[in-house]
Each structure stands twice: as C-alpha cells, then as structure tokens.
Amino acid sequence: MPTYRNDPRWITTKFPGKDKNGVPFKRGDRVFYYPMTKTILAGDAAEQASADFEAASFDEDFGL
Secondary structure, three states: OOOOOOOOEEEEOOOOEEOOOOOEEOOOOEEEEEOOOOEEEOHHHHHHHHHHHHHHHHHHHHOO
16 A cells, blocks of 8 residues: 555654644654645544545555
8 A cells, every 4th residue: 555745654653732622642652644735633533534534545556
C-alpha cells in the first residue's frame, strides 16, 4: 500500500494541548494528525478517524 506525504498519521505530541473537538492531550500522548489541515484528533475520535482512513485507503488500493 503506497503512502503519501500528506496522509494522516499517528504522531507523539511534544507539547500538551487540545484537539479540534476540545479533548485535552498531554505531552507524549499519541494523537492522529492531518498534515494538510494541521488538525489533531485525540482519544476515541482519533481511533475512529484512523480506522476510517485505513478502510478508505484499503478500498482505494484494491478498487472496491
């Protein structure tokens, strides 16, 4: 499966903050990051976004 530079991905935070939904995260937490929009998702929303992206990527690769 090819990956692209602007694909969303899991990152480890360097600073504490809040995601786009207001969910707080601490330094060192794993969050889902969208480079094109510089959006961060944490918690359950991040897990769901990751699963959705993986499913869409799989479908694209296999022409489903």
